[in-house]
Amino acid sequence: MHERKIVVIGAGVARLCAAAYARKCGYAVELLEQHDSAGGLAPSLRRGDYVFETCMHWLVGSRPNGILHSEWEEVCDIDSLRFVDHDEFLRIEDQHGGRLRIYADVERLEAELLAVAPEDGEEICHLTQAIRQLVDLPMPPVG
Numbered sequence: 001m002h003e004r005k006i007v008v009i010g011a012g013v014a015r016l017c018a019a020a021y022a023r024k025c026g027y028a029v030e031l032l033e034q035h036d037s038a039g040g041l042a043p044s045l046r047r048g049d050y051v052f053e054t055c056m057h058w059l060v061g062s063r064p065n066g067i068l069h070s071e072w073e074e075v076c077d078i079d080s081l082r083f084v085d086h087d088e089f090l091r092i093e094d095q096h097g098g099r100l101r102i103y104a105d106v107e108r109l110e111a112e113l114l115a116v117a118p119e120d121g122e123e124i125c126h127l128t129q130a131i132r133q134l135v136d137l138p139m140p141p142v143g
Contacts, residue, residue, distance in 0.1 A: 005027060005028040007029075007031075011031055011035075012042065013040060013042050019031050059081075062081075088104070089103060090102040106132055106135070110128040
């Protein structure tokens with residue numbers, strides 16, 4: 001009897017996961033990647049004692065009590081990662097010194113948006129109210 005085999009072309013995160021699950025299902029896996037390292041659009045770079053993540057900004061449900069933590073454990077050593085929560089998610093600056101900061105905290109986000117665009121106060125309040133309602137929305141299990 002011939003061993004079942006699957007060829008995975010590309011070593012981005014999704015294809016690495018596909019390869020890992022194929023192995024768990026008993027397939028022999030051949031993984032082909034054109035670059036010298038895996039990661040696709042989400043590689044990390046090492047320089048001395050430092051690791052720079054060039055794409056991954058968050059991993060949904062990855063915290064120890066996160067709803068997808070067990071799924072992350074299946075495909076990577078999630079518990080070896082250190083998560084950093086920044087107050088500022090994003091900052092946009094223009095050539096005239098104007099700036100808009102997108103905060104992780106909805107209260108600070110609302111205050112920032114109202115300070116920058118008070119004329120849009122009603123819509124800003126609708127947005128931040130929706131964020132408050134969705135923040136604790138549980139995600140359905142995968143599969």
